[in-house]
Amino acid sequence: MSVRATARITAMRDSRGATSLPVLESEGPLALRRTRATSPGSARVTVVGAMSAPLGGDRLAIEVRAGTGARLVVDAAAATVALPGPGPAAGPAHYEVLLTAGERAELNWLPEQLISAHGSELIMRTTVELAPTARLVLREEQILGRHGEIPGTLFSRLTVRRAGRPLLDQQVAYGPGAPGGWDGPAVLGGHRAVGQLLFVEPSFDGLGPESRLLGPTAVLTRLAGPALLVTAVATDARELRAVLDHAHDELTAAAAG
Secondary structure (H helix, E strand, O other): OOOEEEEEEEEEEOOOOOEEEEEEEOEOOEEEEEEOOOOOOOEEEEEEEOOOOOEOOOEEEEEEEEOOOOEEEEEEOOOEEEEOOOOHHHOOEEEEEEEEEOOOOEEEEEOOOEEEOOOOEEEEEEEEEEOOOOEEEEEEEEEEOOOOOOOOEEEEEEEEEEOOEEEEEEEEEEOOOOOOOOOOOOOOOOOOEEEEEEEEOHHHOOOOOOOEEOOOOEEEEEOOOOEEEEEEEEOOHHHHHHHHHHHHHHHHHHHHO
16 A cells, blocks of 8 residues: 655744744654754754655655744655555655745755665655755765665656746656666766755855866766756765765855855
């Protein structure tokens, strides 16, 4: 039997300048826990998987809203593993993420890896709405297959709008159900870990780091707006995380200084 579940997080800045969480709602496999924040005045929420999900036929969603001046980090306790459903009739799993950041809000969306297991089919959609003065750090990591197995089918789309205008809109597809060439030299070149880091920082408008290579399989790209996108492929999850972490530290230092 398929699962339908939506988890909701709302962060607001209170009268003392701290970030409160008036809404923290969990459903089904999406368990939310308030955890210790890493910086004063911010809040942190960790997504804890309560059961195996998403399976074929499941429809899961997470809605996150950071209100005016709020500072919120959302991370995860473990990787998300897309698994096959009970049969072909179950259809693909759907996983939707909706992120909203208001004026002067800071939102960090830092989930663990999404693993596309053999036989699975997942359609993932991430939509972000940013106010003009909002800050965003968004990390996505996709691991195509567990150790020694071919991946499932994964369709993923990321759409980001800032002040109501498009900032980034891209779609990728991997696995047996994807269009041909996804594993060719022009796309993954045999790598099985792919990820990106989106860094939206208002102070980068017309400034900030320039586009350049970050090694043989990673690139930093300036977008049309105060945003930078790091895209990387790697042989495994550990290598991919090292590349994205290094880029995150560099961009954080540039924003601070």
